Amino acid sequence: MFFNFIDELRAAGIPASFKEHLVLLEALDKDVIEQTPEAFYYLSRATFVKDEGLLDRFDQVFQKVFKGIVGDYGQAPVAIPEEWLKKLAERYFSDEEMEQIKALGSWDEIMETLKKRLEEQEKRHQGGNKWIGTNGTSPFGHSGYNPEGVRIGGEGKHGRAIKVWEKRDFANLDNTRELGTRNIKVALRRLRRFAREGAAEELDLEATIAGTAKQGWLDLKMRPERHNAVKVLLFLDVGGSMDPFIKLVEELFSAATAEFKNLEFFYFHNCLYEGVWQDNRRRWSQRTKTWDLLHKYGHDYKVVFVGDAAMSPYEISHPGGSVEHMNDEAGAVWLKRVRDTYPATVWLNPTPERQWDYSSSTRMIRDLMHGAMYPLTLEGLEDAMRELTRKKG
Numbered sequence: 001m002f003f004n005f006i007d008e009l010r011a012a013g014i015p016a017s018f019k020e021h022l023v024l025l026e027a028l029d030k031d032v033i034e035q036t037p038e039a040f041y042y043l044s045r046a047t048f049v050k051d052e053g054l055l056d057r058f059d060q061v062f063q064k065v066f067k068g069i070v071g072d073y074g075q076a077p078v079a080i081p082e083e084w085l086k087k088l089a090e091r092y093f094s095d096e097e098m099e100q101i102k103a104l105g106s107w108d109e110i111m112e113t114l115k116k117r118l119e120e121q122e123k124r125h126q127g128g129n130k131w132i133g134t135n136g137t138s139p140f141g142h143s144g145y146n147p148e149g150v151r152i153g154g155e156g157k158h159g160r161a162i163k164v165w166e167k168r169d170f171a172n173l174d175n176t177r178e179l180g181t182r183n184i185k186v187a188l189r190r191l192r193r194f195a196r197e198g199a200a201e202e203l204d205l206e207a208t209i210a211g212t213a214k215q216g217w218l219d220l221k222m223r224p225e226r227h228n229a230v231k232v233l234l235f236l237d238v239g240g241s242m243d244p245f246i247k248l249v250e251e252l253f254s255a256a257t258a259e260f261k262n263l264e265f266f267y268f269h270n271c272l273y274e275g276v277w278q279d280n281r282r283r284w285s286q287r288t289k290t291w292d293l294l295h296k297y298g299h300d301y302k303v304v305f306v307g308d309a310a311m312s313p314y315e316i317s318h319p320g321g322s323v324e325h326m327n328d329e330a331g332a333v334w335l336k337r338v339r340d341t342y343p344a345t346v347w348l349n350p351t352p353e354r355q356w357d358y359s360s361s362t363r364m365i366r367d368l369m370h371g372a373m374y375p376l377t378l379e380g381l382e383d384a385m386r387e388l389t390r391k392k393g
Contacts, residue, residue, distance in 0.1 A: 005044075008061045014054050020047050037066065184255035184381065191230055191260075191302065191385040231262040233297055233342070237307030238267050238280060245350040248376060249306055252348070256304075264297065270311040271331030271365075272338065273322060290334055294341050302388045303338060303345040309365040309373070310351065316364050335368045344391035346384045347373040353380070 009016040024047045033039035041062055049058050204223040211219030234256060236249060256263055266276035266288065275287040314321035316331045339345050347365060349356065353375040356362045366373040374384040 005061075005065050008065050009048055009058070012057050012061050014048060014058060014061065015050070016048050023047055041066075184252055185259055188255055188259045188381070188385065191232075191388055229262075230260055231297070231301045232256065232260045232264070233293070233301045233303045234263060234265040235272065235276065235303070235305045235307075236265060236267050237270065237305070239269050241308050241310045242350075245308065245376075248350055252306060252376070264301075266293070268307075269324060270307070271315050271322070272305075272334045273325075273327045273331055274329065274334065290337075294337060299342060301342055301344075302391075303342040304384070304388075305345070305347040305369075306376075307347070307349070307365075308351045309347070309349055309356075309362040310359055311361045313360045313364060316361060316368075332364070332368055335365070339368070339370070344388045345369065345372065346387055348376050348381065348384060349373055350376040 006016045006021055024044055027043060033043050045058055049055055202223060204221040207221035208219060211221055266278055267280060268276050272290065274290050276290060277283040277287045279286060315323065319328055319330050320326055321330065347369045372387055374380040
């Protein structure tokens with residue numbers, strides 16, 4: 001079973017070495033965890049998963065191997081050992097309760113009983129020990145107590161449901177998926193560059209030790225507190241074809257605001273022109289000249305454009321191509337000015353990367369960005385942050 005587990009992890013793209021396998025077996029041999037499926041799940045996850053972007057993939061593999069559910073990796077599944085179920089029951093139930101649960105039979109029979117009761121039950125049930133409901137000792141439902149329980153909706157109280165890993169709490173952390181606020185923050189941290197500025201406010205332990213050893217008495221050394229010195233200009237495309245991506249862009253904006261102390265943001269529509277704005281309700285009455293931004297913010301700023309780059313090619317290449325106003329200069333001119341002023345510039349595109357080559361405007365924007373266009377996935381955002389870190393203002 002364990003060798004099959006290792007094979008499935010590797011097939012799913014999760015590094016699983018022989019050394020890690022031995023570590024897991026040694027931990028089991030020394031009884032470092034309780035003999036429960038949940039404890040084994042957390043132990044094996046801690047052993048094999050070194051990148052949180054692989055957490056969801058691990059959950060899928062674990063579910064496949066140890067729950068008998070066929071996954072996407074093509075090998076025959078393995079059922080949960082019945083001794084695990086027995087140990088759960090023996091630990092938490094009296095002899096009389098054990099006899100009642102044993103009457104249900106094997107794991108397969110329990111799951112078959114669940115299926116039948118779902119078909120037979122006609123209304124919500126509260127309490128009891130047979131029907132699917134809440135606050136009872138039936139193996140099926142939630143908020144009750146049964147060691148072999150299968151949660152049906154709601155929140156559990158005891159955290160002992162065998163199907164705990166099916167919750168897949170880390171589903172949005174797969175590096176092939178679009179981002180949520182939490183893992184956007186994780187990716188943005190790659191960009192953070194700390195510098196020591198201002199008054200000495202914290203103890204410099206290494207310098208204190210060195211100074212004390214040299215002087216022969218306690219020689220306290222202080223240093224300025226570390227601050228996030230990264231400066232970011234964020235340009236957000238709004239309206240039109242960006243509407244389906246509102247939630248994702250909101251999450252990115254929320255995460256960026258939390259991660260960067262020096263963040264300035266502005267909105268544009270489709271392509272950058274001579275004016276941008278910070279309040280969409282006053283986009284025509286309170287606009288900021290793009291020229292002013294180029295002269296106000298220093299070359300050390302990192303620039304991030306967020307947009308699907310979906311528009312008429314004329315909006316990029318020709319004066320007067322904007323769908324909203326008469327632009328005297330082409331959008332390409334303004335994008336080039338930004339690139340020339342801020343060498344560290346990237347474009348984040350929420351549209352799946354496989355679709356980019358079907359859009360003329362997307363290809364044009366990507367060329368203007370010198371290839372620095374990245375998809376809004378965890379992997380894409382991390383690549384963008386590495387690009388910004390590599391480029392010096």
